[in-house]
Amino acid sequence: MLKFENVSKRYQETGEVLRDVSFHLRRGELAFLTGHSGAGKSTLLKLIAVMERCNKGQIFLDGENLSHAREKHIPYLRRKMGFIYQDYKLLQDRTVFDNVALPLVIAGYGHQEVARKVRAVLDKVGLTGKEKKFPRALSGGEQQRVGIARAVVNKPPMIIADEPTGNLDPDLSAEIMRLFESYQQMGVTVLIASHDISLISRMNHRLLKLDHGQLVVS
Numbered sequence: 111m112l113k114f115e116n117v118s119k120r121y122q123e124t125g126e127v128l129r130d131v132s133f134h135l136r137r138g139e140l141a142f143l144t145g146h147s148g149a150g151k152s153t154l155l156k157l158i159a160v161m162e163r164c165n166k167g168q169i170f171l172d173g174e175n176l177s178h179a180r181e182k183h184i185p186y187l188r189r190k191m192g193f194i195y196q197d198y199k200l201l202q203d204r205t206v207f208d209n210v211a212l213p214l215v216i217a218g219y220g221h222q223e224v225a226r227k228v229r230a231v232l233d234k235v236g237l238t239g240k241e242k243k244f245p246r247a248l249s250g251g252e253q254q255r256v257g258i259a260r261a262v263v264n265k266p267p268m269i270i271a272d273e274p275t276g277n278l279d280p281d282l283s284a285e286i287m288r289l290f291e292s293y294q295q296m297g298v299t300v301l302i303a304s305h306d307i308s309l310i311s312r313m314n315h316r317l318l319k320l321d322h323g324q325l326v327v328s
């Protein structure tokens with residue numbers, strides 16, 4: 111599903127921040143991406159999102175070569191990925207329903223189809239009945255569920271999460287992880303960047319570890 115082949119990334123200001131990174135995540139696999147601050151985790155996620163381009167090597171997502179993607183093709187590639195962030199990145203002036211509906215509206219779905227899909231995903235993440243609430247009226251765990259619902263409502267084959275439990279206590283973090291595992295069990299490929307060693311060690315999943323830009327565990 112996701113393949114890195116000898117990928118290196120250099121920023122003009124910082125120099126090489128990823129060096130010769132190779133790994134293969136298969137469909138339906140869940141892996142943590144970890145490493146010290148500055149190890150290159152966010153950069154690796156930005157390469158997958160095609161927000162940055164690698165200088166060497168190749169990246170394949172679902173058989174497509176991201177490293178050679180043309181600018182106008184990038185929005186289509188991004189529909190294959192659902193992104194989840196530590197700070198949720200919800201629109202504060204929109205309801206839960208509207209936040210989750212946004213990717214569907216952008217993709218051009220009709221009103222009824224949007225409503226059906228949003229209700230189904232809110233049910234799946236345990237937020238039925240909260241459609242009309244605004245993000246500030248929700249707990250951190252609930253806001254992250256909205257973030258997850260928005261990321262998966264289009265049914266992307268891959269979920270990419272950057273420190274998704276960084277603002278949550280251990281119980282809520284475990285709940286959010288169970289949600290990720292349930293998507294993995296449906297065949298979605300999940301990559302989670304996290305510093306949370308205790309959470310990672312409690313869960314029996316593959317670990318990708320970066321150290322100064324090199325993949326030292328894969």
Ligand SMILES: Nc1ncnc2c1ncn2[C@@H]1O[C@H](COP(=O)(O)OP(=O)(O)OP(=O)(O)O)[C@@H](O)[C@H]1O
Nearest residue numbers: 121123124127145146147148149150151152153154
């Ligand atoms: N846009 C950029 N331009 C120049 N240097 C950058 C840029 N983004 C990141 N870097 C540098 O690349 C290195 C890796 O940063 P990155 O954010 O990928 O690490 P990280 O593992 O995600 O760290 P953290 O856990 O602190 O978020 C750091 O030295 C950082 O300063």
